[in-house]
Amino acid sequence: MAGYFSVLLVLITLGSGLIWLLDHFMYAPKRKERIALAQGSSETPLAEDVISEIAPEPAIVEGAKSIFPMIAAITIFRSFIFEPFQIPSGSMMPTLLDGDFILVQKFTYGIKDPVWRSQLVEVGEPERGDVTVFKFPLDERIDFIKRIVGLPGDRIVYRNRQLYIQPNCTEGQTQQGNLVCGEYNKIKLDIVNRDEYKQGSMQLVRLTENLPGVGHDILINPQALEQTERYYQQQGTRRDEWVVPEDSYFAMGDNRNNSQDSRMWGFVPKANLVGKAVFIWMSFEFDNGPDSLLPGWVPTGVRFERLGNIQ
Structure with a gap:
């Protein structure tokens, strides 16, 4: 509902x-x-x-x-048509920042009734790389926003901060975009910088991740340990490997060491999809420190340079 x-x-x-x-x-x-x-x-x-x-x-x-x-x-x-959302955390940095206000295109993945959310009209399916809002599978009262990296039937491996995808190909298909069928494709990463973002005192590395047809930036903390013991364990696979079920998707945050995503809780059912995030229409800074006279929710500035389409 x-x-x-x-x-x-x-x-x-x-x-x-x-x-x-x-x-x-x-x-x-x-x-x-x-x-x-x-x-x-x-x-x-x-x-x-x-x-x-x-x-x-x-x-x-x-x-x-x-x-x-x-x-x-x-x-x-x-x-x-469109629904506004506010980004409440840094799990999608650097793509989306805390304080970004976005528009989500509701009809991208189908038209649903506004109360029971049952599908009325089939329109389209999520594509790899889409930034998507969905109802959190463990508590559907909560809206999550992550990036779709795995489609139904894909095999996903996330090991040593590196994403690998074995695409679900039809019979006779040898390639899906730039992904080779029947192989674990190592998704290329290119370093952008090492000094733009921090997590506490630790520098985060900003890289461009090249998913098929979609280049987008992610953040990696090279000093953080991979918390594989917290990963969702799918029956019949290794701890850091997942096979995406039918009518489900594998979603990850762009801030890879600071995101609760499919690695921790599993897959996003198609029925939980809300829409595709397409536009940042406002972005506020909230820099009120403990000594400020203003409460923390009062904006201290506007990031006009962030307004525009979401990649």
Whole structure:
């Protein structure tokens, strides 16, 4: 089921629309009859204040008529077209930063009803490299955002901070993009810099990871130990290897040593997909220190250079 806010929007839309319809077909004609009778017995046209006294429109009807068009437009836009999200953590750095406000394209992976989230229309499937918002499989009240690196049937290995992919190929297929079928393809990494980001006192290495058709930057902490003991153990595979089930996806954060993702809890079911993150429409800095008079949630600056499409 969708979140409380989505359900509330739908209920307000349905409630205000129903009140408007009932009034339009049942009560408004009766008010018009009373006004017509009063007008017929008067020699001069009735003033507006007199009409409102003869056949007053109930406040609930007036309110429903005023909010229905606006709330219906918001519900349609948010449920089927775009939904805004705020990035609350650094698990997708450097692609997305804490304080980024993004738009998620809802119809990319199909049109779903806004309450029960059942599929209404099939539109498309996630592609490798998509930055995707989904309902956290272990608690669907929580929205997660990660990058899709494994498609159904793929074999994924993450070992020594290096990603390997054996793609799920059809019979007779020898290559999928730049991935060779039947082989564990080592995903190429190119160093960008070593001094742009820190985790505590440790420098993070920024690299470009070249997924098929998608080049994107990731962060690696070369001093951090791989926490393989926390990895999700899939039956029949090694600790750091996973086979993506049908109608599921393997998702990882770009901040590889600071991300709770499919390595720790498993796969993202297709039914949990919310949409594709496509645009940063605002980005705030929150640098209020412990000695600041302002609370931590008050922005200290705007990062205009970050606004634009998400890669």
